[in-house]
Every structure is written in structure tokens, then in C-alpha cells.
Amino acid sequence: MEMPSISSSPRTVEEIFKDYSGRRVGVVRALTHDVDEFYSLCDPDKENLCLYGYPNETWEVTLPAEEVPPEQPEPALGINFARDGMKRRDWLSLVAVHTDSWLLSVAFYFGARLNRNERKRLFSLINDLPTVFEVVTERKPMKDKPSMDSGSKSRISTKRSSDGQSKSSLKIYDESYEEDEDEHGETLCGSCGGNYSADEFWIGCDICERWFHGKCVKITPAKAESIKQYKCPSCSTKRSRQ
Numbered sequence: 755m756e757m758p759s760i761s762s763s764p765r766t767v768e769e770i771f772k773d774y775s776g777r778r779v780g781v782v783r784a785l786t787h788d789v790d791e792f793y794s795l796c797d798p799d800k801e802n803l804c805l806y807g808y809p810n811e812t813w814e815v816t817l818p819a820e821e822v823p824p825e826q827p828e829p830a831l832g833i834n835f836a837r838d839g840m841k842r843r844d845w846l847s848l849v850a851v852h853t854d855s856w857l858l859s860v861a862f863y864f865g866a867r868l869n870r871n872e873r874k875r876l877f878s879l880i881n882d883l884p885t886v887f888e889v890v891t892e893r894k895p896m897k898d899k900p901s902m903d904s905g906s907k908s909r910i911s912t913k914r915s916s917d918g919q920s921k922s923s924l925k926i927y928d929e930s931y932e933e934d935e936d937e938h939g940e941t942l943c944g945s946c947g948g949n950y951s952a953d954e955f956w957i958g959c960d961i962c963e964r965w966f967h968g969k970c971v972k973i974t975p976a977k978a979e980s981i982k983q984y985k986c987p988s989c990s991t992k993r994s995r996q
Contacts, residue, residue: 777807
């Protein structure tokens with residue numbers, strides 16, 4: 755296996771992001787479209803194996819580089835050893851997490867020579883893409899629960915439709931995806947008091963900052979698309995009284 759030399763490594767933000775994107779496409783293909791082939795190649799009886807993604811959007815399961823230290827960060831070593839000791843889905847998720855870490859380490863290895871603003875822009879470009887883990891576990895990009903001091907006012911959560919696709923939100927926060935549901939467990943619907951659930955459509959009031967089930971306030975994802983500023987029933991009533 756030929757590893758790219760430092761002299762030919764990408765140097766600008768655009769070049770590094772292109773390198774990252776190509777490698778990401780390759781490993782995503784290995785863990786999704788080519789998953790059966792990938793699974794069979796990770797034989798636990800073989801030596802330590804790594805999953806490599808290359809800038810030309812291809813992938814390879816092979817041994818790690820022999821030189822120490824290598825010319826660039828190496829993927830997680832020995833992914834094949836745990837293959838038969840875990841459920842297939844869990845094993846693929848674990849490989850995906852380690853692969854995400856590797857992709858970032860390679861990108862910032864190349865980006866070490868960038869200045870602060872360039873590194874920030876590089877991460878912004880990378881963060882606009884779903885992680886390999888999100889793709890493999892079929893977690894769709896969704897809106898983050900906003901903070902109280904968020905500069906953006908419109909907040910719409912998303913919900914999967916019957917065909918499995920994620921409906922678009924009113925205004926997507928820059929470079930944000932829905933965090934794990936348990937991190938929002940304390941969020942209660944301002945109408946029914948029910949707990950937050952990532953499987954349901956939620957909408958946030960721009961006035962009182964409370965969140966509501968779309969069904970509780972009779973707002974559908976389609977209707978939310980045309981709302982520039984949402985006011986919950988309570989705030990709408992207060993405003994009319996004034």
C-alpha cells in the first residue's frame with residue numbers, strides 16, 4: 755500500500771477538505787454499500803487490520819504502515835478482532851466512530867500548517883457533513899435544541915416521514931445536528947408536558963423559548979416551513995390582550 759508523501763499532501767483548506775471528502779466517501783461505501791465485502795475481509799483470524807479511505811473515494815482493509823511513526827495518522831488497529839464478538843450493527847457502529855476520529859486526525863494533520871481562521875473554516879466545512887457514524891446508524895441530520903442566547907430565532911425540529919426521509923426544517927442552524935435524545939430528556943412539551951422524543955416533530959416558541967409537540971399546537975412540518983416567527987398559543991393570546 756502506498757501512502758502519500760508529505761511533499762504531495764494537500765495544503766490549502768479546499769485541498770484538505772477535498773482529501774477528507776474523498777476518504778469519507780470511501781469508508782462510507784465500505785460500511786454501507788460494500789458492507790458484506792468489508793465484513794468478510796475483517797477476518798478475526800488475520801493479523802491487525804485497518805480500514806483505510808483514500809482521496810479517490812476508494813477503501814481498503816489492510817495491515818497498518820510498517821514505519822514508525824507513519825507519514826500520517828493511522829486508522830484504528832485490529833478492527834477485525836471484535837467482529838465475531840459483537841452484534842454486526844454494533845461492530846459497524848464502533849468501526850464508524852473510530853473511522854470518524856481517523857478522518858479528523860488526518861485532516862488536521864494536514865491542517866496543522868493552517869492559521870487559526872483557516873482551521874476554523876476547515877472544521878466548518880467538515881462539520882457540514884454527517885459523520886460516518888451518523889450515516890452508518892442512519893441518524894438523519896436534525897436541528898439542535900437551541901440555547902437561550904442563540905442569535906437565531908426560528909427553531910424547528912424535524913421528523914422522519916413515512917418513507918424514512920427527514921423533513922426539512924424552517925431554519926437549519928449552521929453546522930448542527932440533533933444530539934442524542936437522552937441529552938434532551940429534560941425538555942418537556944409546553945402543552946402536554948410530555949418528554950422530548952427525536953421521533954416526533956417539535957417546534958420552539960420565539961417569544962417564551964418553550965418547546966411543543968407539533969401535534970399539540972397543530973403545526974405540521976409543512977406548515978412550519980411558511981412560518982417566519984412562531985408564537986405559541988399562550989404567547990399569541992397574551993399579545994392579543996395587549
